[in-house]
Amino acid sequence: MVQSMRTRLLIAAGLAGLLTGTLAVVGTAPAGADEQDQETYGRMILVLDSSGSMKEPAGGGATKIKAAKQALNTVIDDLPENADVGMRVFGAKVFGRKQKGACEDTQLVVEPGTGNRDDLRSAVDGYKPYGETPIPEALKRAADDIGSEGKRSIVLVSDGESTCGDPCPAAQAIADQGIDLQIDVVGLSVSGKARQQLECIAEKGNGTYYDADDAEGIGESISGASERALRPFEFTGTPVKGTPEFAEAPLVEPGQYLDTIQTREKRYYRFKRTAPGTTVHLGLIFEGESEDLVSNLNPEISVETENGDLAQCRWTVVQSTTLGDASRLIFGSTHSADTDPEEPCNTADELVLATSASRGDSGAIAGKKVQLMVYEEPPVSAAALDALPPQPDAPTWTELTPGKPVEGVVPGSAIANAPVVEDGTYSFDINPGENQVIGVPVGWGQHLEAQFDARMTDPIRKEWAVGAGVELDVIGPLGGEATVDISEEPDHWCPPGLLLNCPDAWRTGTLSDTVAYRNRFASGDAEASTGLPGIHYVRVQYQLEENINVPYTLTIKTMGEDGTGEPEYEKVSGLSAPTADLNLNASDDAGAQGSSASGEDGDNPEGRNGSTGEQGSGDLVKLVAGIGGTGLGLVALVTAVVLLIRRRR
Known part of the structure; x- marks a missing residue:
């Protein structure tokens, strides 16, 4: 997919912030926590063109090689x-x-590794334009360099046409090795047949083509390709170590936390209520694997009984979706609310939070990171509760009309790094096995709709002959399943079995339940997860194993008027009423009461998605989308993004 100049500017700004955030995640092992594996990144090989044409000038005055x-x-x-x-x-x-x-002139100048940054810099310093352009052999050898296991990526940087035959078959052969391998291509001031050839490599290699017209664009495009190639699942939170005995459990406050999963063993945490009658919410999210199909991790909230046992407040179901042999995102949430205001789960001064492997062998997920999200909601009096409208019926689907797509928004791989966007149409592309997530503010009385429109090509039609393998769902503010099934799809949505006759676009969609306070008392997951407003997350998954990159647009629409059915909360110092902007992933500070925490009144007048004075990812997307072709330079744009990221740390 060819990126416009505006797109490249946006990619550069977004990736500057994402790389900064990624480095913050990697860090050293947290004090007081079990020794945890660092984030698992993919293996990448940079394949650089040293042909003589690299001495030619690029836009902006510098030569291509210097840029x-x-x-x-x-x-x-x-x-x-x-x-x-x-x-x-x-x-x-x-x-x-x-x-x-x-036609065999290619050399591995730095072997893939982690402690080789000085070697990489030395190789770049010695990188000179000289000979021909044997792209097919370079691609074949690069595939050998990165091995046959795990997430692997080749980033090809070239300014010309192959002088040793068509490289497209070589790219196809490499892509056929598995869904975890892709070839991204950065074309340096190319046009005509050379550009078509490089675009073909990206298409056959299940990757993305980045067009760089000048020296500035070269840096932006290489950064874009490398960031996507290496991006792992990301999690955020303050390190904490749960204990197998609840009497010894650490005390946690509202915020995010990171712990590790233990085999068939509960991990306990204690929570002291700010005031009687508050509702405590607990959500979790972690990365699973295909072999733990029957291994789930449940969030639990309990109260201690008079005889020293625990009585669980609610029963919950953890949601997960398998992506062939690829990783998957697993999530779930629960809360302490009970319909009887005198029940201990509503009145106890202290609650016990826990995670537990519920079924099957949890050995496959033992030692993995789990992100916990804790939120305390102010109490609602019995009189205010009685005055609330009844639980709303499930909403029905309304087909959306896509608008002009906004480019340059980079979807997250998990909730922690999902950008927050507003209503509109966004342009993306997805590879097999990918998990893409964006956040959307949803308020009281509103529900969310998301519509996926894929641009059909002959390879996609052929591969999708019996099913597209695309799934959409909605995740609630604290990780609960919030998706409402669309029972009847229009005929022109190209149902399975008719995809070979599909027109130029293929469409599917998803929607959430309407946010209402009484939903939390329902038995259904989609209802119970929408008993609270806040950032909802649209997750797009592509489950087929063939290496076909799918360009698509995602149209987002929040239905209903924000504030409808909002309860009247009691005033409690330190707690604020939840709003559409509630985003527990906007700050890493444990004890921060979501993004809308601003004192007793909950108005949060100065900061949207973080504590007072901070801007969150929603503001970032509005800033980027509003730039267009105006005169904000790249340096100023990147600086603005970095400042936003730093404020959120």
Whole structure:
């Protein structure tokens, strides 16, 4: 998918912030927590064109080779510490195409690894334009460099047409090795047949083509390709170590926490209520694997009884979706609310929070990180509760009309790094096995609709002959399943079995339940998870195993008037009423009462998605989308993004 200049500027701004946030996640092992594995990044090999044409000028006055060196050094500086990255060049030793070995002229100058950043910089310093353009052989050798297991990516940087045959079949052969391998391509000031060839490599290689017209664009595009290649599931929170005995459990406050999963063992945490009658919410999210199909982790909230036992407040179901042999996002939530205001779960001064492996062998997920989200909601008096309208009926689907797509928004891989967007149409593309997440503010009396429109091509029609493998769902503010099934889809949505006759676009959609206070007392997951307003998350998953990149648009619409059915909360110092902007992932500070915490009145007049004076990712997306072609320069834009990220730390 060709990126416009505006898109590249937006990608550069977004990726500057994402790389900064990624480095913050990697860090050292937290004090007081079990020793945890660092985030698992993919293995990437940079494949660089050393052909003689790289000495030609790029836009902005610099030569292509000089601009590429500057860009590569910036990318190396921003690489996560534990990302396996290597470098291969081609056209660096044999000068002419008629000379022996011209079509095998490629060298691995830095082996993939984590402790090789100085070697990468030295290789960049010695990177010079010289010979021909043997792209097919360079791709084949790069595939050998990165091995056959795990998430692997080749980032090809080239300015010309292959001088040793068509590289597209080579790209296809590499992509056929598995769903966890992709080839992204950065084209340096190319046009005509050369550009078509590089675009074909990206298409066959299940990757993305980035067009760089000038020196500035080269850096932006290489950064964009490397960020997507290395991005892992991300989690956020303050380290905490739950205990197997609830009497010894650590005390937690509202906020986010990170712990590790233990095999068949509960981990307990204690929570002291701010005031009687508050509702305490607990959500969790973690990355599972295909072999733990029967291994789930449940969030629990309990109260201690007079005889020293625990009585659980609610029963909950953890939601998960399998992505073939790829990783999957697993999530769930529960809360302490009870219909009887005199029940201990409503009145106890202290609650016991827990996670527990509920069924099957949890060995496959033992040691993995789990993110916990804790929120305390102010009490609602019995009189105010009686005055609330009854629980609303499930909403029905309304087909949406896509608008002009906004480009440059990078979807997250999990809730923790999901950008927060507003109503509109957004342009994305997705690879097999990917899990893409965006956040949307949803208020009282509102429900969310998301519509997926794929641009159909002949390869997609062929692969999707019996089913598209695309799934959409909605996750509630604290990780609960909030999706309402669409029971009847229009005929032109191309149901399974008719995809070969599909028109230019294929459509599906999802919607959430209407946010209402009484939903929390319902037995259904989609209802119980929408008993609270806040950032809802649309998750797009692509489950087929064939390496076909799918460009699509996602149209977002919040239905209903915000504030409808909002309860009248009692005033409690330190607690604020939940709003559509409630976002527990906007700050890493434990004890921060969501994004709307601002004191007793809950108005939060100064900061939208963080504590007072901070801007969250929703503001970032509005800033980026509003720039268009106006005169805000790249440096100023990147600086603004970095400042936003730093304020959120």
